[in-house]
Amino acid sequence: MEHKKELQVAALENGTVIDHIPSEQVFKVVSILEIEKLRTPVTIGYSLDSKKMGKKGIIKIADKFFEEHEINRISLIAPSVKLNIIRDYEVKEKKWVALPDELAGLVKCNNPKCITNNEPMKTRFKVIDKESVILKCHYCETKIKKEEIVLV
Numbered sequence: 001m002e003h004k005k006e007l008q009v010a011a012l013e014n015g016t017v018i019d020h021i022p023s024e025q026v027f028k029v030v031s032i033l034e035i036e037k038l039r040t041p042v043t044i045g046y047s048l049d050s051k052k053m054g055k056k057g058i059i060k061i062a063d064k065f066f067e068e069h070e071i072n073r074i075s076l077i078a079p080s081v082k083l084n085i086i087r088d089y090e091v092k093e094k095k096w097v098a099l100p101d102e103l104a105g106l107v108k109c110n111n112p113k114c115i116t117n118n119e120p121m122k123t124r125f126k127v128i129d130k131e132s133v134i135l136k137c138h139y140c141e142t143k144i145k146k147e148e149i150v151l152v
Helices: 023-032 068-076
Strands: 015-022 042-050 054-062 082-087 090-096 102-104 124-129 134-137 143-145
Touching: 015 023, 023 042, 023 054, 023 068
Parallel strands: none
Antiparallel strands: 015 054, 015 082, 042 054, 082 090, 102 124, 124 134, 134 143
16 A cells, blocks of 8 residues: 655745744744734644654745744744745755843733833843743843743
């Protein structure tokens, strides 16, 4: 009996493939990158088989190339993500996301008395532990662990 292998997701001519997303984080990545606002074709794969991860997600975005600061925001929720830059159906560049030293306007401070929860201003956090993902509010110095993070 012959087993046919087929691509789970169609090939991309030009654009970005965000790969190795933990399945449960796929739609958070869509939200963080505001993919729903794009006007180019987007393919979202959810709960796909992966040798490394068991199950994974993948997002393919035609004709879109993200800036480094946009992609690094993903590292908050999916630190193992790989980015493939595609040109003429070929992977021209591979990047791994990295958590930046500081995050602005992305995470809500968990301290109800923090100025960012009481005045119309952007939050700012210093990343004090990139491996465990621990953030410290610039204004009130509240520390937030990865599992406590609430995106704004």
